[in-house]
Amino acid sequence: MPTIVVEVMPKAELLDPQGKAVAGALARLGKTEFSAVRIGKRFELTVDGPVDDALLAEVNELAVDLFSNSVIEDVVSVTVNE
């Protein structure tokens, strides 16, 4: 069954406390190669049947209206895994 994958990230200019906490953990582990960590969300939508343009358009709309909040997040990708 095909899967539509939506990826959402916090806006670049906003503080990402989760990413900051993980960055702190990396530093404590001595992993000094990384200067920052940002954490986002990945939605996997399993589809019963084929993915057509109309469905993709609907998912693009949902990505903006429900899966993300444009005040604090950006939809970075909507892709189809057949």
Add this chain to the structure above:
Amino acid sequence: MKIGVITFPGSLDDRDAQRAVRLAGATPVALWHGDHDLQGVDAIVLPGGFSYGDYLRAGAIASHSPIMAEVIDSANKGMPVLGICNGFQMLAEARLLPGAHTRNGHQQFICRDQKLRVENAATDWTNGYADGQEIVIPLKNADGRFVADADTITRIEGNGQVVFRYVDVNPNASINDIAGVSNERGNVVGLMPHPEHATELGFGPDTTDAMRSGTDGLTFFTSAIAALTRA
């Protein structure tokens, strides 16, 4: 005078909000998120809690509840609507209020008696206060950091839509110490701290007079009654 309090899956403070409505002199009406019925109420409170476990984003799933269609419609027609904590997050997600909320800057849940300054005493929920008045009510949240883009901040500051500001301590790194905002019309107000927990002697924040004697939050509810009486 009937003030509805909507219960969502994961609401915690709906009963406290109902009690605050009663102490202020109105009749509380329990409303259910899954209904399309406001039961003829004159004003609405969206209470605090952790609707849907804060999954997706705090308040996001609840903001798409069936009853929110009626809430949005009534709010746009001028009905007084108050969002407390999780209710504030819902109103922002529903775009009835500007901005959004993220995790507290220090990444921890915080619970404290919080001093606020009333920046706009002309809204339906603050008309019983004086501009600049300082009040103390409880605050308890994890996702309380108010954010908005620079243009929105400039606009709401200019319009007087910043209704409450944190004083002494900014508990969550909110932009400009913003604790609560309103829509342009002033009938929809949301804030992170909890006025409903400071409405009865013996159950509120400590004051210099006596332990747990703080009732600064009651004026939210008497203000709404006054606004409705005038209308």
